[in-house]
Amino acid sequence: MCLAVPMEVLEIKGKLGNFLDPYRAVVEAGGTKTEVRLDIVDRPPNKGDYVIVHAGFAIHTLTKEEAQKSLELLDDMAQNA
Amino acid sequence: MPEMKDQSTEKIEIQRLVKDIKKLLPKPLKIMEVCGTHTMSIFRHGIRSLLPSEIQLVSGPGCPVCVTDQGDLDKMIGLAQNKDVVITTFGDLIRVPGSEGSLALARAEGAQVEIVYSPVDALGLAQKLPDKQVVFLGVGFETTAPTVAATILQAQALNLHNFSVFSCHKVMPPALEALFDHEDFAIDGLLCPGHVSSIIGAVAYEPLCKKFGIPCVIAGFEPIDILQGIFHLVLQISQSAPRVFNAYPRAVNRLGNPNALALMDKVFFKKNTEWRGLGTIKDSGLAIKKEFSRFDAEKRYDIETVCHQEPKGCICGEIIRARALPTDCPLFAKRCSPTTPVGPCMVSSEGTCSAYYRYGRDESK
Numbered sequence: 001m002c003l004a005v006p007m008e009v010l011e012i013k014g015k016l017g018n019f020l021d022p023y024r025a026v027v028e029a030g031g032t033k034t035e036v037r038l039d040i041v042d043r044p045p046n047k048g049d050y051v052i053v054h055a056g057f058a059i060h061t062l063t064k065e066e067a068q069k070s071l072e073l074l075d076d077m078a079q080n081a
Numbered sequence: 082m083p084e085m086k087d088q089s090t091e092k093i094e095i096q097r098l099v100k101d102i103k104k105l106l107p108k109p110l111k112i113m114e115v116c117g118t119h120t121m122s123i124f125r126h127g128i129r130s131l132l133p134s135e136i137q138l139v140s141g142p143g144c145p146v147c148v149t150d151q152g153d154l155d156k157m158i159g160l161a162q163n164k165d166v167v168i169t170t171f172g173d174l175i176r177v178p179g180s181e182g183s184l185a186l187a188r189a190e191g192a193q194v195e196i197v198y199s200p201v202d203a204l205g206l207a208q209k210l211p212d213k214q215v216v217f218l219g220v221g222f223e224t225t226a227p228t229v230a231a232t233i234l235q236a237q238a239l240n241l242h243n244f245s246v247f248s249c250h251k252v253m254p255p256a257l258e259a260l261f262d263h264e265d266f267a268i269d270g271l272l273c274p275g276h277v278s279s280i281i282g283a284v285a286y287e288p289l290c291k292k293f294g295i296p297c298v299i300a301g302f303e304p305i306d307i308l309q310g311i312f313h314l315v316l317q318i319s320q321s322a323p324r325v326f327n328a329y330p331r332a333v334n335r336l337g338n339p340n341a342l343a344l345m346d347k348v349f350f351k352k353n354t355e356w357r358g359l360g361t362i363k364d365s366g367l368a369i370k371k372e373f374s375r376f377d378a379e380k381r382y383d384i385e386t387v388c389h390q391e392p393k394g395c396i397c398g399e400i401i402r403a404r405a406l407p408t409d410c411p412l413f414a415k416r417c418s419p420t421t422p423v424g425p426c427m428v429s430s431e432g433t434c435s436a437y438y439r440y441g442r443d444e445s446k
């Protein structure tokens with residue numbers, strides 16, 4: 001249930017607390033683009049930040065540098081697999 | 082994508098960690114990985130084969146589907162029989178056998194059961210089907226509960242009359258405490274879950290660590306994260322200095338995620354709840370607060386329950402408490418397999434039996 005892959009934030013939409021136009025982000029990982037909600041994220045991300053996503057909601061914002069560590073680890077795994 | 086790191090650096094790091102673990106190991110150790118995602122990762126990447134044979138890794142109560150009580154499952158299956166109701170759920174749950182049948186079987190017999198990826202998808206379905214009642218089955222821990230809380234707040238803002246949640250959400254620390262309260266429970270260290278901890282923070286393990294003198298290390302999900310976590314546990318044990326250590330600082334901080342916690346608190350309150358294998362644990366379940374009771378499926382429906390019965394011969398309860406391994410179960414890989422699961426630990430992709438079946442049959446030790 002927990003996906004560890006951080007997703008890159010491409011665009012921010014909506015407004016926090018406005019459920020008619022929910023606070024959300026367009027994110028991308030591995031060539032797949034999707035929208036995630038930002039209602040419960042620990043820190044509002046900026047474009048270029050990364051987020052950890054659970055059940056369609058971003059739960060944690062990572063800087064590019066922090067995300068890089070996760071992504072490197074994943075790349076290595078893919079190569080070693 | 083960030084540029085790639087030299088692959089060999091990673092290998093060298095892993096070798097160094099394994100060497101250090103071996104060097105520091107003071108005695109044979111039993112370490113519990115609490116989270117089902119850790120269990121999967123440990124198997125998938127063959128972590129056991131890297132570790133000295135004196136380290137035994139056992140799985141804990143961190144697979145949400147596995148710890149869901151049989152009585153709650155029966156209620157969910159009962160709810161699906163209601164002709165007006167469309168059940169929405171995460172995928173794993175639908176094949177779990179209840180006392181009679183499963184959600185998948187109910188669906189084959191005409192019940193409306195939809196798999197969703199997010200609770201907001203369930204809410205979207207309710208908007209699309211104004212003549213139906215959409216019920217979301219809320220199963221999960223502190224990572225999932227805030228997403229459901231946000232969805233309920235949205236349903237309230239939208240003034241939806243046909244959306245509700247059957248809340249079986251659970252919180253992790255009381256279950257861990259309940260495990261350690263059993264005097265025959267002998268675990269030397271806890272590998273604490275990554276994303277649950279990102280919500281509740283490292284601080285949530287401090288009472289447990291203090292009360293039972295148990296080393297707690299929060300770890301991420303990649304092989305090197307897990308090895309780092311195990312290294313820190315072995316280090317603490319070798320120094321006889323148990324503490325809470327956060328080995329996953331890129332996703333977890335000491336106090337957790339205040340936004341998620343506040344939303345959870347706004348919508349849910351803690352109540353005593355039943356866990357498979359662990360019985361009733363005080364303040365370990367999340368129920369929907371009164372002011373949101375119109376979104377509470379338990380309040381809205383009179384849910385019939387059959388006298389509940391765990392699957393015959395299944396020892397999932399023992400496995401969740403780390404008192405038995407899947408290979409101790411006489412049904413394992415015989416009558417029970419991922420295609421014909423008898424118990425929840427074989428159904429869920431995070432379940433210990435399923436992990437053993439898919440990856441671990443010859444390296445389990």
Ligand code: SF4
Nearest residue numbers: 395396410417424434
């Ligand atoms: S192997 Fe099947 S029957 Fe045995 S404990 Fe696991 S899930 Fe239950």
